[in-house]
Amino acid sequence: MNAGIQFQHLKIQLEDLTLATNNFNDATNCIGGGGFGKVYKGQLVSHSKGRSMAAIKRLDPRHGQGIPEFLKxxxxxxxxxxxxxxxxxxFCYQGDENEMILVYEHASRGxxxxxxxxxxxxxxxxxxxxxxxxxxxxxxxDPRETHQRLIHCDVKSANILLDDQWNAKVSDFGLSIMAPANEQQSIIVTAAAGTPGYCDPQYAITHTLTKESDVYSLGVVLIEVLCGTLCFTHSINGDTEKNFVRTWIESYKQKKLNDIIFKNETIQPLDQISLEKFSNIAYLCLEESRKDRPKMAEVVAQLETALDNQEFSEWINLRIDYEEMAKTVESPLNYSFKDEVRKLLLNGVLLKGGKTWFSLNKNGERCEMISFAECLDPEFASEAKSEFNSRFTVAPHHYKNGMVKTRVKAQFLSPGITYTVNLVFKFTLPRKDRKCHDRIALKYKLQGEKHSSISYLAYEREDGWWMCELYQFTSDRRTIDLEILFNSYTSIEAEGIEFRPLEKVNHKDENQPISDSNVNWEEKLLTDYEDVVKCFKNNVQxxxxxxxxxxxRKGFLIEDGKKKSIWFYLDKNGKKCHMLSARAAASWDLYSxxxxxxxxRFGEAFxxxxxxxxxxANIQSQLVSSETTYATYLVYKLPKDQSRFEAPILVEDRGDLNSNCHCYIYLTSPQTPVIRPKANxxxxxxxxxxxxxxxxxxxNDGWMEVQIWEFKTGATTEMIPVSLALGTRGDKHLSGLIIEGLEFRPI
Known part of the structure; x- marks a missing residue:
């Protein structure tokens, strides 16, 4: 299999997967299976996410899943x-052992x-x-024709996976087919037939699948969701016994949807306008003729309208919830229309005599913060006034050192949502007097637990307060009662303990593989490219x-002194970038x-x-672009045992004698303990x-990086000295850490 070089950064060793799945234990780790083989859950050590659960699909060649499907x-x-x-x-591929394994993000809700x-x-x-x-x-x-069109060919509810927050993700691309984006009909002759019940009926006639075939299959899924059941039943021997799609279509035509729609007394009924929009687009997806089916972009538009109407209906229903809540609101809840209600609750309201702050996030999920003074055990209550203005009617609690007991009761949470439990506070020292603004080192644990956790990281929010994350949990009801013990040496003003729905934070990957190397290349080629290359010894021609x-653009090695120790390249904007090898960036005699x-890329590391x-080290002026802000990244790899690397590392700029500001970096991403974790x-x-x-x-090259410094070049830049000290606190040591070098890239 030739995927080795192109996908080197995705390779996972078989022994790591064997360990993660308890030797592929069917009894304890198997979470599913099918014609492809079995799927196992397992904890893998990721440099970016620490220990994280993954879904590990072990393909079984005996069931027709070969290298082509694996590579696809x-x-x-x-x-x-x-x-x-x-x-x-x-992925893991070991041809000698006939092992083909795919590792996916774990969709915890299946x-x-x-x-x-x-x-x-x-x-x-x-x-x-x-x-x-x-x-x-x-x-x-691809309605915008920006890449090659892909026809999934096996859309079904079993291939739509759900994460903690009920976000849906399409999976299983083993039967998918690529086609040109600008091809109008995208008719592809194929032997792949999809799954009975979901497969386009036109396949039986034409033996072709098109993008309209995916539309049909999604239409079946929409009706399944509407009716709350699968589109077929199985006989005892596993064959499809009955297909309900024709029956559902007839119910739609006869305006008898109420006979088949899913009903449950615990949830608010589907709004009639939403029902109309939803059922109409589902029916159109199931049209016999492919030309009468909507494009997938049209399906998206109609579903957005249906969702908007349903949310409006549920917003109005919130008024019922608020009849009880409004009795304890500090100021009257005046609302008459959806937008007014939404604006009010997005901003937040005080409840329970000014001791609870309630709000909704942009997804309509409930957020709740309880005043820290309200949470305090009576023996730790304080009458001290705070210099900080709080949203509560009581002042923030001044917490300096020692143990503090709290009891936190949240009453208005959204069921089925993953929440983070956060301490909201402000530092008592002015920012200019603090060496680091984002390090708190707060020690805490739940009442009754033996082991404490430490939150090292905090960040400033838009409201001017700081927040550090303590726990995560998935709510199964609207209320939760937690007793949290704090035991730390820190000086803060604690405003409250907040329950906030976990939000997915998307970070743009600025280190993508090169795909634009010949786009506008003349504008990006350095005017002095020949001089730059001639300054150093290299074999480039x-x-x-x-x-x-x-x-x-792709990069090459150049010599600086006796050893090839610099990797020079251009970024996508034509800016100069380079990496110094570990040998060139530090003296390693005593430490490694x-x-x-x-x-x-240097053939070695330390x-x-x-x-x-x-x-x-010294950054040579020929290797950086003028009037550009650069970030300096430490490029490294962690050993398998990452337990020693969780604490932050102090970075000091020894080259700036007038600077008292230190910063902290993390070699592995901080983790948050989960309260009562579910089975998966x-x-x-x-x-x-x-x-x-x-x-x-x-x-993308399989290494890790973390930014440790930044600097700005002038119109004419002399040699720039780099002098950085990276140290740990206490008895923590970094044995096993592998350093490749320091990379300098424009921000």
């Missing part, structure tokens, strides 16, 4: 990335077919799931300017030993014995955080 899945999910498509985390009759899913959530799936398929069909640009690593030596849920989740300069991220 890897290629497809590497090329097509979207919030509503399942993400590929990696597939949609398991939840069709769930009493916990509101109609807004059901419509949102359908909309998510349609968005993913619309992206594949070219015959045309275009070839020169392509070579420099050299490793020969073919996967390093492994730490105890600590990272000071990074001391990891005991620690990724921290819910915005983008920080000091947090690590994976690179």
């Amino acid at each position: 899945e890897i290629t497809t999910l590497s090329r097509y990335t979207h919030d509503n498509l399942i993400s590929l985390l990696g 597939s949609l077919d398991r939840h069709l009759n769930s009493p916990h899913l509101t109609w807004s959530q059901r419509l949102k799931i359908c909309l998510d799936a349609a968005k993913g398929l619309s992206y594949l069909h 070219w015959t045309t300017k275009k070839e020169a640009y392509s070579i420099i 030993y050299k490793l020969s690593l073919p996967e390093s 492994q730490c014995v105890f600590r990272i030596p000071d990074m001391m 849920q990891n005991a620690h989740g990724p921290l819910n955080k915005p983008k920080f300069k000091g947090l690590p991220r994976p690179r």
Whole structure:
């Protein structure tokens, strides 16, 4: 299999997967299966996410899943990335052992077919799931003609996966087919027949599948969601016994949808306007003639309208909830229309005599913060006044040192939502007097637990308060009662403990593989490219300017002194970038030993014995662009045991004697403990955080990077000295850490 080089960064060792799945244990780790083989859950160590649960699909060649299908899945999910498509985390291929394994992000709630009759899913959530799936398929069909069209060929509720927040992601691309984006009909002759019950009836006549075939299959899924059941039943021997699609279509035509629609007394009924929009578009998807079926983009538009109307209906229904809540509101709740209600609750209101702050986020999910003074055990209550203005009627609590007991009672949460429990506070010292604004080192634990957790990281919110994340949990009811003990040496003004729905934070990957190397290349080619290359020893040769640009854009090794220790290249905007090897960036004699690593662009790296030596080097002016702000990244790999690397590392700029400001970086992403994790849920989740300069991220070349410094070049730049000290606190050591070098890229 030739996927080795192209997808090197996705390779996972078989022994890691064997360990994660308890040796592929069917009894404890198997979470599904089918004609392809079996799917297992397992915790994998990821440099970017720490320990995270993954779905591990072990293909069984005896069931017809061979290398072509295996490669197609890897290629497809590497090329097509979207919030509503399942993400590929990696793969394992060992031809000698006939092992083909695909590793995906773990959708903790499983597939949609398991939840069709769930009493916990509101109609807004059901419509949102359908909309998510349609968005993913619309992206594949590419209505904007920006990439090759992909026809899924096996759309069904079992291939629509759901995460903690009920976001839907289309999965299983083993039967998918690529077609040109500008081809009107996209008729592809294929032997793939999809799944009975969902497959386009025209396939039996024409033996072709088209993008309209995906539309038909999604239409079947929409009707399944509407009716709360699968489109077929199975006989004892497993064959399809009865298909309900024709019956459902007849019910629609005869205006008897009320006879088949899913009903449950625990959820608000589907709004009539939403029902009309939803059923109309589902019926159109199921038209016999392909030319009469809507485009996937049209399905998205109609589902958005249906969802908007249903949300409006549920917004109005909130007025009923508020009859009881309004009795304790500090100021009257004046509302008459949806927009007024939404604006009021997005801004937040005070409840329970000014001790609880209630609001809704942009997704309509409930947020609740309880005043820290209200949470305090009576023996820790304080009468001290605070200099900070709070949204509560009581002042923030001044917490300095020692143990504090709290009891936190939230009453208005949204069921079925994953929440983060956060401490909201302000530092007592002015910002200019603090060495680091985003490090708190707060020690805490739930009452009754033996082990404490430490939250090192905090960030400033839009409202001017700071927040650090303590726990995550998935709510199964509107109320929760937690007793949290704080035991730390820190000086803060604590405003409250907040329950906030977990939000997916999307970070743009600025280190994408090169795909635009020949786009506007003449504008991006350095005017002094020949002089730059001549300044250093290298073996690079070219015959045309275009070839020169392509070579420099991809990068090449140049010599600085006795050893090839610089990797020079251009970014997508034509700015100069380079990486210094670990050998050139620091003196390693006392702190490490050299490793020969073919996967390093330098052929070598250095492994730490105890600590990272000071990074001391000179940035040569020829290697950076003028009047540009650069970030400096430490490029490294972590050992399998990452337990010693969780604490932050202090970075000091030894070159600026007038600077008292230090910063902290993390070599592995901080994790948050999960309260009462579910069966398929990891005991620690990724921290819910915005983008920080000091947090690590994976690179496409298989290494990790974290920003440790930045600088700006002038119109004429002299040699720039780098002098950075990276140190740990206490007895923490960094043995096993592998350093490739320092990279300098424009921000």
